Amino acid sequence: MRVRSLLVGVVAAAAAALGVAAPGVAAAAEPPVTPFIVGGQPADQAYSFMASLQSGGQHFCGGSLIDPEWVVTAAHCVEGSSASEVSLRLGSTEWASGGEEAQAAEIIVHPDYGPTGTGDIALIKLDAPATSEPVAVADSAPAGTESRIMGWGQTCPESGGCGAPDELQQLDTQVVDAADCTGIDANTELCTDNPNGDSGACYGDSGGPQVVADGDGWKLIGATSRTGNNDPTCATGPSIYTSVPAYLDWIGETTGGAVAA
Numbered sequence: 001m002r003v004r005s006l007l008v009g010v011v012a013a014a015a016a017a018l019g020v021a022a023p024g025v026a027a028a029a030e031p032p033v034t035p036f037i038v039g040g041q042p043a044d045q046a047y048s049f050m051a052s053l054q055s056g057g058q059h060f061c062g063g064s065l066i067d068p069e070w071v072v073t074a075a076h077c078v079e080g081s082s083a084s085e086v087s088l089r090l091g092s093t094e095w096a097s098g099g100e101e102a103q104a105a106e107i108i109v110h111p112d113y114g115p116t117g118t119g120d121i122a123l124i125k126l127d128a129p130a131t132s133e134p135v136a137v138a139d140s141a142p143a144g145t146e147s148r149i150m151g152w153g154q155t156c157p158e159s160g161g162c163g164a165p166d167e168l169q170q171l172d173t174q175v176v177d178a179a180d181c182t183g184i185d186a187n188t189e190l191c192t193d194n195p196n197g198d199s200g201a202c203y204g205d206s207g208g209p210q211v212v213a214d215g216d217g218w219k220l221i222g223a224t225s226r227t228g229n230n231d232p233t234c235a236t237g238p239s240i241y242t243s244v245p246a247y248l249d250w251i252g253e254t255t256g257g258a259v260a261a
Contacts, residue, residue, distance in 0.1 A: 048065070052089040083107050105125050223241060
């Protein structure tokens with residue numbers, strides 16, 4: 001049985017209500033745990049690299065623009081989806097308006113992604129270069145690194161307890177010791193703190209960025225993957241993020257050097 005991610009349950013429910021297909025979600029799929037920002041606040045700025053992945057005009061996951069032609073996201077967001085199903089909105093604080101619209105041309109899921117939930121990273125090639133400013137990838141993110149997470153995920157902790165916000169949410173947190181998370185690969189994943197014991201990613205935040213401040217800008221360290229305690233209720237423990245720096249060699253090879261390690 002696949003480890004609980006923070007996406008499918010909410011996407012499938014939303015798709016059923018709206019009469020649209022949920023990309024990569026089988027009709028009888030068991031609901032996994034996908035993250036939304038619980039306990040955060042509305043974004044205090046527009047992030048040029050922030051991507052809303054959409055199908056049928058509805059947000060289902062986040063992502064990060066790392067090159068004018070490439071977006072990085074979680075594998076569980078797009079596994080089984082065709083590129084024609086996935087459109088994107090870049091650089092807006094609202095998933096339904098503003099920013100720049102884009103279309104996926106190709107989806108590449110990491111070959112190591114599997115039932116344990118590790119290897120949860122994928123690349124989306126856009127059908128045309130975006131004009132939005134990409135985010136650079138950091139070299140590393142050791143425990144103690146102060147960071148920010150963001151997304152349009154559910155803002156209440158129970159699955160299906162509330163809808164996704166129209167406005168992008170953000171939360172300041174930090175990377176903690178991998179031992180604080182259950183079922184984590186310390187070499188390729190980041191354990192991310194739950195501030196005050198009631199804040200973190202939730203259903204719908206999957207694939208979205210975890211960033212660190214870099215002067216006046218940001219650098220990417222993570223992509224939202226799953227809960228860090230296997231609890232289907234959000235924000236009861238830490239969250240697990242795929243370490244994007246750990247996959248820089250694969251990203252460089254896959255993008256033909258467009259994003260260099």
